[in-house]
């Protein structure tokens with residue numbers, strides 16, 4: 012089954028063609044990071060405008076790279092939410108237009124289910140039921156994936172998502188956007204112990220998350236170490252730390268904060284992920300979403316998994332971040348069950 016996937020939920024415009032959810036014929040991703048970087052986060056209005064400019068080219072490229080004509084696809088899979096509404100509408104609108112002109116059915120896909128189903132593209136041995144964690148900029152959720160249609164939430168964040176915490180901490184430390192890779196890099200270069208920071212909701216078998224207290228703890232610690240001045244005219248922020256990056260002492264402390272913050276996030280994720288897997292008697296734990304690109308996270312899950320006899324399954328790096336191949340993978344499973352959407356469906360910022 013050949014599927015065209017379309018993903019425009021946030022700041023990546025992506026189109027992909029997959030075959031039988033096992034072969035990626037193309038997976039084109041155009042990132043808007045350079046545009047949003049200067050604002051320290053995604054600006055929804057700019058994101059939608061950029062999607063509408065890029066989407067036709069991105070879809071064209073996906074067909075050219077796959078080496079197939081449009082008439083060869085069996086179905087179109089498109090992200091209907093959750094995400095930024097203006098961005099989602101671009102993908103949904105294009106998917107409907109193509110559906111009408113090509114006379115092909117559409118599967119409206121939940122973005123989080125897309126992340127969960129990315130692993131099927133690389134792991135033919137993955138079977139239902141499985142436990143999967145989506146750890147991204149917008150979500151931190153553990154799912155019990157019983158079947159294609161029966162996907163139950165086991166736990167989720169009560170406030171910030173893990174990726175959001177990386178981004179906010181990087182912002183408050185004045186390190187740039189997006190924060191994940193920057194913090195990972197600094198934490199990796201820390202030669203001393205990380206600064207000890209709190210872990211929330213760690214009562215045994217509690218599968219919910221909370222990262223906003225950790226972010227505040229980083230702010231308090233940084234104020235203590237570096238001193239702080241309040242600046243009111245930074246968009247989206249009112250704090251700027253007054254420190255000198257050239258000072259080796261400052262740099263050492265920054266690395267220790269990043270290491271301590273990353274340690275705290277990873278410990279919570281690893282502990283709760285395996286609590287969920289053990290609860291379901293699973294022998295695999297799928298860990299996906301942008302934060303799953305973090306190498307320290309992969310290492311930590313691998314070590315704990317080995318001790319517990321549970322194998323962590325990570326998508327390769329391009330399939331961790333937002334991409335349309337994962338949407339096509341999810342759509343393949345829906346299409347196989349004959350689950351299509353009539354063209355009256357809408358986009359939804361929350362699902």
Ligand code: KG4
Pocket residue numbers: 021146147148149150173174175177178189190191192195300301302303304305306331332333
């Ligand atoms: O899945 P994704 O591409 O978009 C959403 O659906 O949110 O995830 C983006 C998030 C961002 O918050 C980014 O900071 C985080 O993933 N991220 C990382 C790393 N690479 C990306 N977080 C920690 N370590 C990384 N190496």
Ligand code: ZN
Pocket residue numbers: 122126147148300301332333
């Ligand atoms: Zn995502």
